Amino acid sequence: MSTVLREVRPYGEHPTDVLIDGGVIAAIGSGLDGDEVLDGTGCVLLPGLVDLHTHLREPGREDAETVASGSAAAALGGYTAVFAMPNTDPAADTAGVVEQVWRLGRECGLVDVVPIGAVTVGRAGRHLAELGAMADSTARVRVFSDDGSCVADPALMRRALEYVRAFDGVIAQHAEEPRLTEGAQLNEGVVSARLGLTGWPAAAEEAIIARDALLAGHVGSRLHVCHVSTSGSVEIIRWAKSKGWHVTAEVTPHHLALTDDLAESYDPVFKVNPPLRTAADVEALRDALADGTIDCVATDHAPHAAEDKESEWGAALPGMLGLQTALSVVVETMVLAGRLDWRGVASRLSEAPARIGSLAEQGRPIAVGEPANLVLVDPAARWTVEPAALASKSRNTPFAGRTLPGRVRATFLRGRATTRDGAVLTGVVSTAR
């Protein structure tokens, strides 16, 4: 069956028709015909979004999220591929676990679920996991991370960076010097001092980024920095890139939008790691995303069961939902603010993360013959975030009650619509990859 997207604007530019047939973009032009027509007047067409940093919680915490529920949230948010972090139970540190996650994603079929492998056994930071076995598995792992924990041992980090060169892998580092963040609850500064919450100093992030950039430069490896949150980190990454080293970085939507003073309510929905920072940090992150110092936006979608958030701040688990709000937050903080055009959105939310994660079929140009991984966005529509209406099994969105710009009209995975106007379409499962 073929579909015509009528009068859509690729990258927000000139309106045209786009014909999807046989899983690919079959034609672009005016007056195209197909079995089905979707009127996309006014809507922006982008390559399907790719999230380098998602927590799907399966196996282990299926009460908080599953591969299926997380895939639905992703598709509704405009994503066609998500990278699943390995801090599951058991950790995804063997070929067996990454293949399990990969297979669950395939069976669901709403997005490409790409497992990230743990760098160390049990994410304990002591011994390298069998990175090669995960790379050679059906899941074809290329991104490795102990996310949630930092690979703090400098010698181990060096070896990991070197080792993955054999299969063009990348180490995605959760940059947090653990001795500087013992018991840390909130960005260390004026707000933490007033609230009596143990501070999480910016230097604990920046010190690890500087160290790892030097190591990556020394051994010629690829380093990816997860969830950059401080202005100092931006400066270090800018410097590392100026050296020609292979350093890439991501920023989360919440670090682009929210600041640490939200903790004044002591509501742990605003507790996240790394923590929300200051308005000056937010400004620096927006600038860095605009100028490319930060390559991409990644959600760090972190679902948590209600009982893990309805508690004292210090007892709550850190993390926020992100898949269904990420695009809207980027539209609000970057596009409407005039800092990023729609070409830029395609770059930061699709092309760059696909490239960093070595996904050949994602983040492709909108051109004839290319795989039809696409998202259609109504930039004028506004919507109010209702936690209970989200597809995730958890409710911990920091944007509850906020009205955000930009609605996903439809998402296409290899030509098949996975969502349409906020509804998940479960039909023939698309299995190729």
Add this chain to the structure above:
Amino acid sequence: MSRHLLSAGDLDRAAAVEILDTAERLDRALAGREVKKLPPLRGRTVVNLFYEDSTRTRTSFELAAKRLSADVVNFSAKGSSVSKGESLKDTALTLQAMGADAVVVRHSYSGAAHRLTAWVHGSVINAGDGTHEHPTQALLDAFTMRRRLRGGEGDLAGLRVAIVGDVLHSRVARSNVLLLSTLGARVTLVAPPTLLPVGVEAWPAATSFDLDGVLATSDVVMMLRVQRERMSASLPEGARDLGNQFVPSAREYARRYGLDARRMAMLDGDAIVMHPGPMNRGMEIAAEVADDPKRSTIVEQVTNGVSVRMAVLYLLLGGAE
């Protein structure tokens, strides 16, 4: 006054002075009575919800509530469902279902009292939350200063107060800085740099690392309790967990920041010495200072604590009706 007392910052000058005036009035009403009881909270239930051991604060609130004829229930974390892992939310819902009019909460987590307000309908009084605040301690301290140095009325305009010690981990310091500055006092925080929080520059207080330099110009010197586990020398040799070391040793701390007889002699005429208790005699305060009949207000503070907590309960629970 609003429904809860969570932070000393919730009180403006008028509200703070009203509490202090009410405490004076209640104190006078009880003075000389054979039966130390007033009727305004008869039939009201006050729950003391204590997640940390604190005999003095719990007893003080209990006496305050009983002197106003309220029914008092002590709900301590030990030996209750709390020790079996019940969440704060479920405990709150239970207390709510039992009809608590006020919950006095002491908790090791900062913000616990704030969280409780989401789950109970009654008043929440913060009796110390983690390293955040302890507003009734600040009120009793202000009450004590006002009686000793301002004739028991008005505010504390121009009073020079030095707060000395582990400011970083002190809920007493945070509440006092907020309340005392609201009342017009000029606060100076004195501590080694490791025990002042990053971000302290935004507080309405000056800071100093030099106790000797501050004493001669202070009307009040408030010593804070310093916990031994903050001292690196208290860690066993070769400890695997390095812990968090803020000060090299107790001896060095006492030498640089302890209030001893030599330092007390530097104080001006009527200056007073305060301590929220419990004290480490010989560490932050020498015995002869703590027991000095002229300057030490430490025992008085305990007495005043009951009066101030009576005033808070009375005003929050609408005892005026």
